[in-house]
Amino acid sequence: MTTDYQQAREPLGLRLRELRLSCPDGRLTGAQLAERLGFGWTKSKVSKLENGRQTAGAEELRAWAQATGQPDAYAGLLAQLRGFESHIRSWRRQLSAGHRPVQEAITAEHDRTKVLTIWENNLVPGMLQTADYARHVLTRHANLMQSPRDTEDAVRARIRRQEGLYEPGRKYRVMMWEGALYALVCPPSVLAAQLDRLTSVIGLDTLELGVVPFSASLKIYPGNGFWVYDDRRVVVEDWHAELWLDNADSVATYLRVWSTLRESAAYGADAQNVISRARRAVNPR
Structure with a gap:
């Protein structure tokens, strides 16, 4: 069953997916992004974050923005995270x-x-x-x-x-x-x-x-x-x-x-x- 918390974090997951698919040097698969992110990252984790089944921390969001070649996106990601965490x-x-x-x-x-x-x-x-x-x-x-x-x-x-x-x-x-x-x-x-x-x-x-x-x-x-x-x-x-x-x-x-x-x-x-x-x-x- 989908929870209120999952529903609240789904927009953040969609934004993460957009960054992966709009990488300046070409769209990345989940496995490719996990490899770029390094230790502790798997294709499964990438999928869970993008589908709102897991919540990224601030440093994970920073790493995601950098790995997708869009570090300026970090501020917006963090604002989304703080927005729904302050409510649920x-x-x-x-x-x-x-x-x-x-x-x-x-x-x-x-x-x-x-x-x-x-x-x-x-x-x-x-x-x-x-x-x-x-x-x-x-x-x-x-x-x-x-x-x-x-x-x-x-x-x-x-x-x-x-x-x-x-x-x-x-x-x-x-x-x-x-x-x-x-x-x-x-x-x-x-x-x-x-x-x-x-x-x-x-x-x-x-x-x-x-x-x-x-x-x-x-x-x-x-x-x-x-x-x-x-x-x-x-x-x-x-x-x-x-x-x-x-x-x-x-x-x-x-x-x-x-x-x-x-x-x-x-x-x-x-x-x-x-x-x-x-x-x-x-x-x-």
């Missing part, structure tokens, strides 16, 4: 060095954001997680992705990000599905403490915390979680990757989704009642 960030690549760099990258986005709009349908958002809850979530994700373990560094990075909750001038519009309050991605005692944490932050002037109850009438289904940074970028999480979308139409669509879900959400004392109901159901041992 596969977990395999992001987690190659562990979770901490991922947490630090998202912290940089938080630091330059005044209004952060969050929807979560299955977890308590990272901005409001306790250290124990975050530890279990990150450990499970690392297990799934088979990524390096740097859990404690990642937990500290995530918790530090919550300092923004206490900075004047920021606004966090956080909303979640009631199911997130019951998801046992951690031991019941940890979930109980997490729910206590949620009730404790209701009323902060920087935080608008809403919960869409199971009983609410919905105008749209509670789909994937997403985070909107001011009105410039939306980040959507899926199993294979995070999508970082910068175009105005996408940002507007996700803000419209959030506003539609908000019509079904409980706030203030009503939200506290929904959280308290979940807290009573946890019954930790």
Whole structure:
């Protein structure tokens, strides 16, 4: 099955093929180009890159441009690579060095954001997680992705990000599905403490915390979680990757989704009642 990531890199592959076929000293076959490129290059690799089944690194793009006699093409190739990599960030690549760099990258986005709009349908958002809850979530994700373990560094990075909750001038519009309050991605005692944490932050002037109850009438289904940074970028999480979308139409669509879900959400004392109901159901041992 063709993935979104493969579809995004196919135009880069087409451009690579164009360079091979328009070589100034005559078009090259895949085998001939691989021979020019030297160690580590095969006809199969050339084919995979041209068909979007593999992604070239920056130095590989430079080598390709030089081997095809068109070194000036490198800048355009690199721009294409950066263009789609900044939007589709596969977990395999992001987690190659562990979770901490991922947490630090998202912290940089938080630091330059005044209004952060969050929807979560299955977890308590990272901005409001306790250290124990975050530890279990990150450990499970690392297990799934088979990524390096740097859990404690990642937990500290995530918790530090919550300092923004206490900075004047920021606004966090956080909303979640009631199911997130019951998801046992951690031991019941940890979930109980997490729910206590949620009730404790209701009323902060920087935080608008809403919960869409199971009983609410919905105008749209509670789909994937997403985070909107001011009105410039939306980040959507899926199993294979995070999508970082910068175009105005996408940002507007996700803000419209959030506003539609908000019509079904409980706030203030009503939200506290929904959280308290979940807290009573946890019954930790």
